[in-house]
Amino acid sequence: MSNWHLQTIEEVTARLSADTHSGLSEADAHKRLVEHGANELIERGGKPPLRILWQQFTSTMVLILIAAAVVSGLLGKATETIAIATIVILFGLLGFVQEYRAEQAMAALKKLAMPVVRVVRGGSRRELSSRELVPGDLILLEAGSAIPADVRLVESVNLRIQEAVLTGESEAVEKDTAALVGDALPLGDRINMGYMGTTVTYGRGAAVVVETGMATELGKIAALIQDVEESSTPLQRRLDSVGKLLALVGVVVAGLVMLIGLALQENLRDMFLTAVSVAVAVVPEGLPAVVTVTLALGAQRMLRRNALIRKLPAVETLGAVTIIASDKTGTLTENRMTVTVIDVAGHYLELVGTSHPHPAPALSGPAVAPVRLAEQPPAIGLALAGGALCNDAALQPDSETGRYAVVGDPTEGALLVAARQAGLDREALLADVPRVSELPFDSERKRMTTVHRLPDDLGRLPEALIGLRAAGLRPDEQYVAFTKGAVDGMLDISSHIWVGGEPQPLDDGWRERIQQANEQMAQNGMRVLGISAQWIDRPEESLERDLTIIGLIGMIDPPRPEVKAAVATAKSAGIRPIMITGDHPLTARFIAYDLGISDDGRVKTGQMLDTLSAEELEATVDEVSIYARVTPAHKLQIVEALQKKGHIVAMTGDGVNDSPALKRSDIGVAMGITGTDVSKEASDIVLLDDNFATIVAAVREGRVIYDNIRRFVKFSIAGNVGKVLVMLLAPLLMGAGAAVALQPLQLLWLNLLTDGLLGLGLGVEPAEKNTMRRPPRNPQAGLFSDGLGVHVLWVGVLVGVVALLVGWAYFDPANPADRTWQTMIFTTLAFLQVGQALASRSGSESFFALGAGTNRTLLALATLVVALQLLVLYAPFLEQFFQIVPLASRDLLVAIAVGSIGFWAIEIEKWLIRRGSGNR
Numbered sequence: 001m002s003n004w005h006l007q008t009i010e011e012v013t014a015r016l017s018a019d020t021h022s023g024l025s026e027a028d029a030h031k032r033l034v035e036h037g038a039n040e041l042i043e044r045g046g047k048p049p050l051r052i053l054w055q056q057f058t059s060t061m062v063l064i065l066i067a068a069a070v071v072s073g074l075l076g077k078a079t080e081t082i083a084i085a086t087i088v089i090l091f092g093l094l095g096f097v098q099e100y101r102a103e104q105a106m107a108a109l110k111k112l113a114m115p116v117v118r119v120v121r122g123g124s125r126r127e128l129s130s131r132e133l134v135p136g137d138l139i140l141l142e143a144g145s146a147i148p149a150d151v152r153l154v155e156s157v158n159l160r161i162q163e164a165v166l167t168g169e170s171e172a173v174e175k176d177t178a179a180l181v182g183d184a185l186p187l188g189d190r191i192n193m194g195y196m197g198t199t200v201t202y203g204r205g206a207a208v209v210v211e212t213g214m215a216t217e218l219g220k221i222a223a224l225i226q227d228v229e230e231s232s233t234p235l236q237r238r239l240d241s242v243g244k245l246l247a248l249v250g251v252v253v254a255g256l257v258m259l260i261g262l263a264l265q266e267n268l269r270d271m272f273l274t275a276v277s278v279a280v281a282v283v284p285e286g287l288p289a290v291v292t293v294t295l296a297l298g299a300q301r302m303l304r305r306n307a308l309i310r311k312l313p314a315v316e317t318l319g320a321v322t323i324i325a326s327d328k329t330g331t332l333t334e335n336r337m338t339v340t341v342i343d344v345a346g347h348y349l350e351l352v353g354t355s356h357p358h359p360a361p362a363l364s365g366p367a368v369a370p371v372r373l374a375e376q377p378p379a380i381g382l383a384l385a386g387g388a389l390c391n392d393a394a395l396q397p398d399s400e401t402g403r404y405a406v407v408g409d410p411t412e413g414a415l416l417v418a419a420r421q422a423g424l425d426r427e428a429l430l431a432d433v434p435r436v437s438e439l440p441f442d443s444e445r446k447r448m449t450t451v452h453r454l455p456d457d458l459g460r461l462p463e464a465l466i467g468l469r470a471a472g473l474r475p476d477e478q479y480v481a482f483t484k485g486a487v488d489g490m491l492d493i494s495s496h497i498w499v500g501g502e503p504q505p506l507d508d509g510w511r512e513r514i515q516q517a518n519e520q521m522a523q524n525g526m527r528v529l530g531i532s533a534q535w536i537d538r539p540e541e542s543l544e545r546d547l548t549i550i551g552l553i554g555m556i557d558p559p560r561p562e563v564k565a566a567v568a569t570a571k572s573a574g575i576r577p578i579m580i581t582g583d584h585p586l587t588a589r590f591i592a593y594d595l596g597i598s599d600d601g602r603v604k605t606g607q608m609l610d611t612l613s614a615e616e617l618e619a620t621v622d623e624v625s626i627y628a629r630v631t632p633a634h635k636l637q638i639v640e641a642l643q644k645k646g647h648i649v650a651m652t653g654d655g656v657n658d659s660p661a662l663k664r665s666d667i668g669v670a671m672g673i674t675g676t677d678v679s680k681e682a683s684d685i686v687l688l689d690d691n692f693a694t695i696v697a698a699v700r701e702g703r704v705i706y707d708n709i710r711r712f713v714k715f716s717i718a719g720n721v722g723k724v725l726v727m728l729l730a731p732l733l734m735g736a737g738a739a740v741a742l743q744p745l746q747l748l749w750l751n752l753l754t755d756g757l758l759g760l761g762l763g764v765e766p767a768e769k770n771t772m773r774r775p776p777r778n779p780q781a782g783l784f785s786d787g788l789g790v791h792v793l794w795v796g797v798l799v800g801v802v803a804l805l806v807g808w809a810y811f812d813p814a815n816p817a818d819r820t821w822q823t824m825i826f827t828t829l830a831f832l833q834v835g836q837a838l839a840s841r842s843g844s845e846s847f848f849a850l851g852a853g854t855n856r857t858l859l860a861l862a863t864l865v866v867a868l869q870l871l872v873l874y875a876p877f878l879e880q881f882f883q884i885v886p887l888a889s890r891d892l893l894v895a896i897a898v899g900s901i902g903f904w905a906i907e908i909e910k911w912l913i914r915r916g917s918g919n920r
Helices: 009-016 026-036 049-056 060-074 078-102 105-112 217-227 234-263 268-282 286-304 313-318 378-389 410-421 426-432 463-469 487-492 508-523 563-572 585-595 606-610 614-621 632-644 656-664 677-681 692-734 744-762 788-810 820-839 852-874 876-882 889-899 901-919
Strands: 116-121 124-129 138-142 150-162 199-211 307-309 323-326 338-344 347-350 394-397 404-407 435-442 447-453 479-485 494-499 502-505 527-536 547-556 576-580 603-605 626-628 649-653 667-671 685-687
Touching (some): 009 150, 060 078, 150 435, 217 632, 217 656, 234 268, 234 692, 286 307, 286 313, 307 692, 313 667, 323 632, 378 463, 378 479, 378 527, 410 527, 410 547, 479 487, 487 494, 487 508, 547 585, 563 576, 576 632, 585 603, 585 626, 603 606, 606 626, 606 632, 626 632, 632 649, 632 656, 656 677, 667 677, 692 744, 692 788, 820 852, 820 889, 852 876
Antiparallel strands (some): 116 138, 394 404, 479 527, 527 547
């Protein structure tokens, strides 16, 4: 690792054979370009489109669907073949589009890293593509410049760089050129460096390029993104395992049916088709279709809640989430510096409703609720006016949002916004006290001073500047200088404090109280600025001495107002939120405490994580909920450690620095408004409103979807078990005349009605009452866990036994050609599964408590199934087609009555479950 930040400018230039005045020669630059390669991110290891397409058609469930289509074709069933083939094609194309789009994360990253740059070559300035930069190049920076490579600063004039995309820190960083001390300094503390992908927001400077292309910090992130392997979702893994199990069972059962038939001397070709039909009956062909439709409908509902789903399986995975690992800046916070506290002698004013775990000690008096400026002491207005006048930013109104966009430094913009909220307009103030001179901010003094001419008639001053009238000015003091900056440095050059409308000596007691207030506000994660005034008789008089401190202004990137409730909801649902940020530990701890993410305030920094072994890190992630000053690699390590502990992790973020962790997590959630293209392309879900609360709504939707998929599996496989038992046991119960209890077409028809229509109805069941009041399901649990397997077995046995007994009752050994017994089994199975579907809407709530109207889709489809079954029974042209006989009214009523047994049996099971829960 090249610790450029630890080296002096002379050491850097000597090591790179660079020149801080004339730059590299063209010949030298060309030679280095050949040696180091173009300054661009290299895409490697991406999947070609054909490979992505092939992978969509090789999962177990899709292969089973293809087999089912082939079998249907062999049976001459063109309709079933076309329907299943259509499902396969749609399923495959949908997966292809989603995965192909995910591969575009690198393209977005490369786009971010290719600005045009001003460079000094051979003593002359020129513009060229950043691709042509080489180590040792001298580049020029100014406000608005994109940093084109990793650079070591050699000149800094009030230079500030916005590094949020890499560090997550919302405030622009003040830059310096001096060498630093400390081997493990995180990126956010390397104030003499600039990094590819960041932006200059203020000032100007010059820098020497030290790393290009994949050797840059952005390049390292690109490598992390490409190294992260795509992992299948819990749903995909479970469906794949279920598919393999059912495929095996289907082959075994088909073999048994064929052997039994042949033993009873049935025709080989007929038994082969029957055996294949039984194998198809075992597999719920409708499962991929139901899953796809259910996920798609869920995605539509989530889009209405401002969550855009980029990968359909992610919808279900949300329901299994146990950890939400969130970036701070722009996700939990508003990503805009905001004045939250004004602290003057005598008053402590909170401007926004941010709760403080330990309220900062006011210079005097308790905190007061924000009220109109006219009702505040004059010092409050004077502090706000001073902050607005000693300021180089501007506000640009946004007609759409009604807010003001800050042009210039975000910290200065926050002061202007606070002043405007109090009715103070900077331009109007400047009209009353115009600026005539200034001392610009620099990183050594850490303050800025502006000089303003006072009007001849002090009575003309606006109310906010009323304090200046009572200052006891001498006739020759016609100017006021406002200074804002770091409080510690300001105390060294101040002699007075503004108390009760006039300057009073700054004694040791006041100094101690100011220092305490400054330290406490800083511990609460705030950036603190002191505001001071100085009265002088001419603009060129010595400035920044014998100042009068007016007050302290504390600001922070505040939490989003809706996030606190969302965090509480997540916790009630058994989901643990954690914060992972590149920001300062104090700021991170305050925001996490304020939002309820952490109760103990324990913070682990990136430096601390570097000292931990893999085992220690896995132990740490179970206990600590705040991580600060972390790099993209740290974020990735934290996510992987959580996954190794068995957690399903949703990672939220908006910056380039979040992208590797977004891609590696089980669910990557990017911000749609503030998020970079890179973070969006690496994610599974994009929040269109950047609202953390939307994630919680999405989790709820995910749980509903998984519940519905389990409902379908429970319903479909139990019914299929019943059909298989009928096919296996009918010959044993009724003899040779019943070698084939159901014809192949009858089996396929029942599967179409049940797995297809009724299954789709179960796939749109609304959320149950306790959806967000129960813990997440165990990520390791199988699809048949929590009693589902037992339910499938006993209901399947019940369905099979009831249908067999009905067939046995109607079977006439003396007249085996009479197909009434077979028709009764066929019809009874249809009604058994209609009742089974209606009762399967909830695992514990009664059908009658739920109300028939709460899932009108299922009710309509159940009615349609009954109508279609009656059509098959009584339409003359279908009699031979399905090889059945029309049933007499009495027989139909028997089939309906016996068919209702499934409904009542499941309702009794649910009553027992409710009774058991009540007793517990």
